[in-house]
Amino acid sequence: MVDLSDFNVQAILVHTFSYKKKEDENFNLQEFLSLASTAGMKILDVITNNYKTCNAKYFIGIGKVLELEQIIKNNFVSVVLFNCILSPHQERNLTSLLQCSIIDRNQLILNIFARRARTYEGKLQVKLAQLRHLNSRLVHEWSHLERQKGGIGLRGGSGEMQLESDRRLLRKEILQVLLRLKKIENQREQSRRHRFRIGIPTVSLVGYTNAGKSTLFNAMTASHVYVEEKLFSTLDPTCRRIMYKGAHNIILVDTVGFIQNLPRGLISSFKATLQETIQSTLLLHVVDVANERFEKNINTVHYVLNSMNIRNIPMLLVMNKIDQLKKMVPRIDRDNDGYPVRVWISAQNDLGIFLLTQVINELLSNDMISYELRMPINSDLCQQLYRSQIVKEYWVEDHNYIRLKIYVSSVDWNRLLKNNKLLTDYIV
Structure with missing residues (x-):
């Protein structure tokens, strides 16, 4: 994952489109420019490329790749943004040829989410998405961890490679993040059950x-x-x-x-x-x-x-x-x-x-019910109903009694009855 922690990173934007409505393409480009700005990118140039079918190796045509390479050399740019979703194979090929960081739409959004996350849960969720994204883009860079290969008179075959070790470590880390998120999900589920009750x-x-x-x-x-x-x-x-x-x-x-x-x-x-x-x-x-x-x-x-x-x-x-x-x-x-x-x-x-x-x-008022109550004006129950904010109207009969019209859900009414057995005696 490319580190975009510093603001005002200079970048070149590659916008690809396929013969859609012009207003749709303009909106798509402006939205991606807003994403780049949110991520702290400073766009130096925008290269557009229309296509009917994408290039399997670079996504864009080889002519556009060579044009992009020249712009990068002239402006000393280290980041290229692609307004599309690149395959791991295409991302590797572009990185190798252009010798700079290649960021597609998915990775840019992931970086924005990583910057915006504040809570423990949010950071875990972003980390999980980043690990899954990285897991699909691991490549075999070196083989210094390879063990003895198989041959005549030797038992076994090739040992663990660096790529396999990296993937194993990533799977372990993903599992740990999932377990932590599962605990948070269980806590949320308990809160939802309580609210439902x-x-x-x-x-x-x-x-x-x-x-x-x-x-x-x-x-x-x-x-x-x-x-x-x-x-x-x-x-x-x-x-x-x-x-x-x-x-x-x-x-x-x-x-x-x-x-x-x-x-x-x-x-x-x-x-x-x-x-x-x-x-x-x-x-x-x-x-x-x-x-x-x-x-x-x-x-x-x-x-x-x-x-x-x-x-x-x-x-x-x-x-x-x-x-x-x-x-x-x-x-x-x-x-x-x-x-x-x-x-x-x-x-x-x-x-x-x-x-x-x-x-x-x-x-939300399908289960709301209304009652009219007559009770002593200075009673504790009268004060409790006011604090619950369920009193819709009231009339003072005399110095001792008051009439209340309450508007309450059936669940809240049942809870009031459970805590105040004599409440039904006040119903008019």
Whole structure:
């Protein structure tokens, strides 16, 4: 894995495309340039190459390879970025010929993830993806560990080579990382079971990278999660419990953003983290409506979710960044049956957040029940109900009694009955 810890590394970018729509190719190139900028790369030149079939040896044609070699010599460049996925064979051939570091799209994203990881779990997941990537690119560089070869009068054959030793060590390290991630996954599973028992639903934010998920997370939870106008600014998942007056308490989860051609190794490595999304009660699909390609970005997110077998979880489209559109105000779009399908907001300017919370409570209110209670105004139980934030309305009858209208989930109501046997006596 190439060390990209230093910012402003000078590089040449090779962009390959195959006779697609021009706007698609321009977006693909601009997105890769954003990835390079996020990784701290300074692009000196961009070489484009159109192809019908890729070259088996170098991916690009030999003419482009020779042109690239001359540019590298003139600019003293040590890194070449390829906006494609190179095979281990092609990467070795290009490295040998050009005498510089070759980084394809997968490896660049891995380096960005390695830089963004902050928590112990995130670092383990990135390390697992890097080890799996490296394992496919080991080559036989030397043979000084070879033992005596077989021959006439000799028993056995060739001993362990350096390549075999490296692979054995890599497999051992991968296994150790998997065992550590398994412990974390078990801990997460216990937390999910606990939330399920007490009836707290989980709402996950998903969407294309840089759509504003972390900004919305901060607006809904009054948190200070790191936000930056760059791709993959959030990597490690963050969970917060939200307590709404007179409505559901929920666990809101901020997850990593998706992107076109997201490496499969990353999806499998982040299985424990994405399990929170798989087990969610509701998905909030955050969309950057100021992006001209937002519809295609929606399709990309749906494709990634389907590849993770996430198909039967209710999803609400959250159309974000309406402040960048003319004459657009917060609103709720519903289908013919009155079911909410889209909410238009601006998380940055706190526009429409109330509408979003209203729709979330509506979608999660299938098991909500309402009771009217009459009890002593100074009782401990009355104070407890207020602290639980489930009181929707109240009326003071006289100086001694008060009427409360509570709105609570069936699970929370059963828990209240378990702790307060006389609660049913106060029901009007």
